[in-house]
Amino acid sequence: MVIHKNLYQIVPFDPNIRRGEDIDYLINSKMFGFNFFLDNKLSIKHLPPKETHPMWKRIREDIYRFVYEKAKIDSQYELSNMRMVSAKDFFPYPGEFLTNELEDKIFKTNLLLAWNI
Amino acid sequence: MKISLGIITKHFNTLEPVDEFLNNASKYNHKIYSVIIVYSHSCDFRLVENLKEKVKIFLIKINNAPQIKQQLIKIGVSQESINILLDCPSLKKYGVVPYGLNRNYVVIQALLTGSEGLFFVDTDVYPKVLVKEGDEVKGKEINFFGQHFWK
Numbered sequence: 001m002v003i004h005k006n007l008y009q010i011v012p013f014d015p016n017i018r019r020g021e022d023i024d025y026l027i028n029s030k031m032f033g034f035n036f037f038l039d040n041k042l043s044i045k046h047l048p049p050k051e052t053h054p055m056w057k058r059i060r061e062d063i064y065r066f067v068y069e070k071a072k073i074d075s076q077y078e079l080s081n082m083r084m085v086s087a088k089d090f091f092p093y094p095g096e097f098l099t100n101e102l103e104d105k106i107f108k109t110n111l112l113l114a115w116n117i
Numbered sequence: 118m119k120i121s122l123g124i125i126t127k128h129f130n131t132l133e134p135v136d137e138f139l140n141n142a143s144k145y146n147h148k149i150y151s152v153i154i155v156y157s158h159s160c161d162f163r164l165v166e167n168l169k170e171k172v173k174i175f176l177i178k179i180n181n182a183p184q185i186k187q188q189l190i191k192i193g194v195s196q197e198s199i200n201i202l203l204d205c206p207s208l209k210k211y212g213v214v215p216y217g218l219n220r221n222y223v224v225i226q227a228l229l230t231g232s233e234g235l236f237f238v239d240t241d242v243y244p245k246v247l248v249k250e251g252d253e254v255k256g257k258e259i260n261f262f263g264q265h266f267w268k
Contacts, residue, residue, distance in 0.1 A: 001237040002265050008224045008235060015202055017217030022237075024217065042264055045245040045256055 123223035
């Protein structure tokens with residue numbers, strides 16, 4: 001993630017975000033009128049460490065963050081120096097997880113986990 | 118432009134991948150103004166000394182950054198805002214730090230020390246891509262900073 005001081009002197013990271021802070025930062029930035037660009041031509045070698053937490057725990061963390069981010073979007077109100085954003089502004093990702101279908105996605109994901117599919 | 122590299126980690130106990138990114142910048146003639154390392158648990162200070170020979174280093178421990186707080190107060194940030202942005206009760210209680218708060222340490226240090234651009238790199242990434250040559254898959258070095266910033 002690369003950010004210019006014009007952005008980070010106005011928009012901080014949300015200190016309550018436990019994971020997915022970079023994606024959350026895109027939402028915050030857009031609220032303050034900054035567009036973020038995801039360049040699919042950029043590459044990097046990623047060697048993640050072995051996962052130490054079970055799948056359900058990682059999914060739970062994702063559920064927490066999407067619920068939190070959806071609430072952030074749903075609870076916006078008009079402010080002079082900010083713009084209102086919607087889930088559609090962030091399609092396909094993370095927008096798909098910020099709509100009213102989130103609860104249904106969580107329910108179905110948990111069913112699949114329970115069935116161990 | 119003053120470009121800084123921002124790293125957040127639990128334990129700063131290896132030069133990888135900071136060293137690789139610094140060498141990569143040097144190889145492709147990009148000047149790195151500083152490296153901002155924010156750690157929460159432990160730090161091998163010999164490594165920091167080693168890095169200081171190459172580049173300006175700012176080393177910050179979560180919940181132990183009185184200089185940053187003093188500077189923020191000096192420029193008019195309220196104590197309440199400082200607490201929201203930087204205080205991490207979960208570190209003491211559970212040994213964990215929310216990533217958002219972690220990155221704020223980097224951002225604020227960058228602001229206070231005059232950085233103009235910030236590259237966040239995770240501790241498990243390298244300035245390389247995987248390419249297939251014949252039957253072999255190799256890591257090929259790329260102009261990491263150039264590709265991201267100087268297009």
